[in-house]
Amino acid sequence: MDYDLTTWLNLGLRWLHVIAGVAWIGASFYFVWLDNNLRPPVPEKEGVKGELWAVHGGGFYHSQKYMVAPAHMPDHLHWFKWEAYTTWLSGFALLTVLYYVGAPVYLIDPAKHAFSQPAAIATGLAFILGGLLVYEALCRSPLGQRPRLFGTVWFLCLTGAAYALTHLFSDRGAFIHVGAIIGTAMVGNVFLVIIPNQRRIVADMLAGRDVDPRLGAMGKQRSVHNNYMTLPVIFIMISNHYPVVTGHPLAWLLLALISAGGVSIRHFFNLRHHGVIKPDFIFLGVALVVAASAVASHKPKPAEVASDVPFPVAQAIVQKHCVTCHSATPTHKGFTAPPNGAAFDTPQGMARYAPKIRERAVDSTSMPLGNETHITDAERAQLGAWIKAGAKTP
Numbered sequence: 192m193d194y195d196l197t198t199w200l201n202l203g204l205r206w207l208h209v210i211a212g213v214a215w216i217g218a219s220f221y222f223v224w225l226d227n228n229l230r231p232p233v234p235e236k237e238g239v240k241g242e243l244w245a246v247h248g249g250g251f252y253h254s255q256k257y258m259v260a261p262a263h264m265p266d267h268l269h270w271f272k273w274e275a276y277t278t279w280l281s282g283f284a285l286l287t288v289l290y291y292v293g294a295p296v297y298l299i300d301p302a303k304h305a306f307s308q309p310a311a312i313a314t315g316l317a318f319i320l321g322g323l324l325v326y327e328a329l330c331r332s333p334l335g336q337r338p339r340l341f342g343t344v345w346f347l348c349l350t351g352a353a354y355a356l357t358h359l360f361s362d363r364g365a366f367i368h369v370g371a372i373i374g375t376a377m378v379g380n381v382f383l384v385i386i387p388n389q390r391r392i393v394a395d396m397l398a399g400r401d402v403d404p405r406l407g408a409m410g411k412q413r414s415v416h417n418n419y420m421t422l423p424v425i426f427i428m429i430s431n432h433y434p435v436v437t438g439h440p441l442a443w444l445l446l447a448l449i450s451a452g453g454v455s456i457r458h459f460f461n462l463r464h465h466g467v468i469k470p471d472f473i474f475l476g477v478a479l480v481v482a483a484s485a486v487a488s489h490k491p492k493p494a495e496v497a498s499d500v501p502f503p504v505a506q507a508i509v510q511k512h513c514v515t516c517h518s519a520t521p522t523h524k525g526f527t528a529p530p531n532g533a534a535f536d537t538p539q540g541m542a543r544y545a546p547k548i549r550e551r552a553v554d555s556t557s558m559p560l561g562n563e564t565h566i567t568d569a570e571r572a573q574l575g576a577w578i579k580a581g582a583k584t585p
């Protein structure tokens with residue numbers, strides 16, 4: 192039996208991660224929406240700051256928000272936390288299985304920095320932990336009370352991290368670590384602030400003590416931060432489908448532009464929930480993403496090559512640099528099957544995948560993974576010329 196444990200762990204963890212993430216972000220979007228749509232009850236109700244009626248799934252719902260807390264503790268109180276914790280735990284496990292156990296293939300790019308596996312893992316973990324510490328320090332500093340300035344500073348910190356990471360790790364490894372920093376800060380908000388503060392509120396109430404309203408306000412601040420961080424983090428999670436972004440020499444800048452676009456679009460919706468319609472934020476968001484696409488289209492000129500590169504030349508390049516992994520029977524020890532089913536060991540396979548080969552190995556440098564097989568720019572250009580001339584096979 193040839194049991195491919197890594198692949199199945201990867202499958203299970205990724206599936207869980209996406210499902211938990213959907214549940215978490217879904218609940219988080221819902222509560223921000225709810226909060227923004229609460230209206231003061233008429234007539235006034237003791238302790239109720241706002242209420243909302245909604246209709247969904249065949250019934251009517253009536254939500255009321257108590258500030259700071261209701262006079263009596265209800266018997267059943269739902270705490271939203273396992274969605275967030277499960278997302279982080281599954282995400283971290285996936286990061287470990289894929290990028291740490293598989294560091295030589297997925298994380299280390301010797302062309303950027305020739306880490307040993309332990310050094311690469313330690314660096315990745317240091318960025319994640321360091322990110323959390325910086326974020327917590329900023330939130331607890333006076334900056335925490337000035338949302339826009341805070342947002343700008345934290346955004347610059349993340350962009351700095353993205354710059355450093357894209358110069359240290361493989362393209363995908365760099366992006367996933369920026370995502371892990373943001374995701375960890377977000378879960379940290381739930382684990383370190385929101386839930387403990389809620390526990391203290393409940394404990395104070397049960398003990399008949401006055402509840403400190405700052406506890407709830409801190410939780411709210413963190414939940415607003417999380418709301419703005421979701422769009423960038425979700426982009427990062429899908430970014431490895433877009434090697435034009437992750438593989439670009441200015442990947443960190445593209446990420447900054449796209450993320451800022453996501454924040455702007457999120458801001459539009461947050462205002463809209465309050466009845467303020469400011470389409471400028473949608474335009475700005477789209478403009479930032481378009482700006483990213485314009486930056487991405489500027490790339491160093493490929494090496495000049497003859498326009499008629501014959502098939503045997505292209506085949507020799509692929510044989511030398513790709514088929515250790517991309518073959519029906521890979522010889523690379525990290526693979527038991529061709530990655531994503533993409534095998535180039537036959538002329539048909541090469542022809543079929545030609546557009547994707549161009550995307551991954553000519554227009555970007557995301558393949559070969561970590562340039563393990565040391566393909567040269569001239570060889571990339573030759574592959575490109577063969578594809579441009581129609582990817583002809585004998």
Ligand code: HEC
Pocket residue numbers: 296431509512513514515516517523530531533544547548551552558559560563564566
């Ligand atoms: C060390 C192993 C390895 C080498 C060498 C390698 N690749 Fe890949 N390739 C992968 C892995 C793993 C994936 C799947 C992950 C991803 O999409 O980044 C992949 C994905 C791809 C895809 C996307 C397939 C799809 O349908 O999603 C293309 C195209 C590709 N590689 C082209 C190439 C080319 C061209 C070369 C040689 C110039 C090459 N690769 C060398 C490991 C490798």
